[in-house]
Every structure is written in C-alpha cells, then in structure tokens.
Amino acid sequence: MKLYGQNDMVRVGCHDCMGCSQCCRGMGDTVLLDAYDVYRLTGRLGCGFETLLESCVELHVEEGLLLPNLRMEEDSGCCVFLKEGRCVIHEDRPGLCRAFPLGRSYEDGKLGYFLLEDCPRENKTKVKVEKWIGIPQAEAYQDFLVSWHYLVKDIKACTARLCAEDSSQERLKECSLLFLRIFFLRGYHEEEQDFFTQYSARLKEFRRLL
Numbered sequence: 378m379k380l381y382g383q384n385d386m387v388r389v390g391c392h393d394c395m396g397c398s399q400c401c402r403g404m405g406d407t408v409l410l411d412a413y414d415v416y417r418l419t420g421r422l423g424c425g426f427e428t429l430l431e432s433c434v435e436l437h438v439e440e441g442l443l444l445p446n447l448r449m450e451e452d453s454g455c456c457v458f459l460k461e462g463r464c465v466i467h468e469d470r471p472g473l474c475r476a477f478p479l480g481r482s483y484e485d486g487k488l489g490y491f492l493l494e495d496c497p498r499e500n501k502t503k504v505k506v507e508k509w510i511g512i513p514q515a516e517a518y519q520d521f522l523v524s525w526h527y528l529v530k531d532i533k534a535c536t537a538r539l540c541a542e543d544s545s546q547e548r549l550k551e552c553s554l555l556f557l558r559i560f561f562l563r564g565y566h567e568e569e570q571d572f573f574t575q576y577s578a579r580l581k582e583f584r585r586l587l
C-alpha cells in the first residue's frame with residue numbers, strides 16, 4: 378500500500394464532488410470524532426458537547442470505551458449535516474471527511490495517508506495532501522492526530538481489559554467518563570490558548586488522573 382505524506386501530491390481532486398454525496402450516506406457510526414473535530418463543531422455551532430449529543434453526535438462503545446461519532450438520519454441513512462446534497466458545515470467538517478478519499482495509517486509513531494477506492498469520481502486531479510486536508514496549522518494538526526491515535530489505542534487496551542473483569546465495571550465507567558469529560562465535555566477556549574496547546578495540557582492531566 379502506497380503511503381503519502383503531507384507534502385506529496387495525490388490524485389484526490391474530485392471536482393467539488395459535483396452533486397455526488399456518496400461518502401456522506403450510509404456511514405453508520407464510522408465517522409468518528411476526535412477532540413479537534415468537536416472543538417471545531419462546537420465553535421461553529423456555538424454550543425457545548427452536550428448540545429451536540431442532542432442533535433448531531435452520538436456515542437458508541439468500542440472495546441469498552443465510549444467514543445463520539447456523527448449521527449446519520451434514521452430514515453435516509455444520510456449524515457445530519459447533508460442538506461440538498463451539500464455539506465452545510467463544509468469548512469468545519471470532521472477530519473475523516475476532510476481526508477476522504479484518503480484514509481489514515483499509523484505506523485511506528487508516524488501518520489501516512491493512503492488512497493481509498495470508495496470514491497467513484499473519475500479523472501481526479503492531483504492535489505498536495507496538506508492542501509487537501511486544509512487545516513492551517515498543518516504540523517500541529519498532524520502531531521495531534523498521531524497523539525490522539527495512540528491515546529485512544531492505549532485507553533482501549535485498558536478498557537478492553539477492564540471489560541473482561543466483572544469486578545472492574547465501576548473502574549471501566551470512571552475511565553470512559555474521565556476521557557469524555559477531559560477531552561469533549563469541557564469546552565476549549567480559543568481566547569486563552571490555541572486548541573493544540575490546550576490539548577497537550579489535557580493529555581498530561583488525563584494521563585496523571587488515569
């Protein structure tokens with residue numbers, strides 16, 4: 378599998394999707410949200426994480442850990458943000474949507490991107506990966522994604538172990554709630570520090586409390 382870095386050119390330009398919204402339909406609970414996604418969404422919608430949970434976000438369990446994902450409409454199976462075939466939060470769409478049709482691969486502490494085959498658009502144009510992702514602080518975002526990936530991996534290893542022990546159910550609940558509280562429920566305040574600085578502080582706090 379060929380992996381691309383931020384500075385590589387890759388054939389992903391799908392001509393503004395031109396009415397196609399295939400990757401916004403029938404995704405179930407797979408559009409996972411990380412802390413940066415929730416920071417962008419709450420900023421855009423001017424609300425807190427609890428309000429997202431009442432409208433566009435739901436929680437699901439993976440290996441005992443509660444993780445947020447974008448909600449799909451029950452009847453149509455479309456993302457709640459897909460209106461008349463267009464994404465109404467395009468500038469602040471989650472990272473997985475930004476990258477598509479690129480997937481992410483983490484190996485030896487590094488993030489690489491690979492081309493998915495799910496986008497049917499033909500004659501795609503070449504675009505630099507960094508431009509395609511479109512986050513202004515590209516390096517800081519890249520570092521965050523790697524950190525987040527390994528954080529979630531570590532917590533899942535912990536919650537999966539607790540899941541298997543009847544006597545550890547209370548600890549399992551505490552662990553999941555601590556994760557939600559520190560990274561999602563507590564708002565990020567841009568006027569104090571940028572997101573990435575706040576995330577680093579929370580990561581230290583989480584590891585200490587865990």
Ligand code: SF4
Nearest residue numbers: 394397398399400496
């Ligand atoms: S499947 Fe491809 S062309 Fe269709 S909406 Fe997704 S990225 Fe755009």
Ligand code: SF4
Nearest residue numbers: 401456458459464474
């Ligand atoms: S957030 Fe936007 S791009 Fe992502 S699945 Fe929903 S409508 Fe599509």
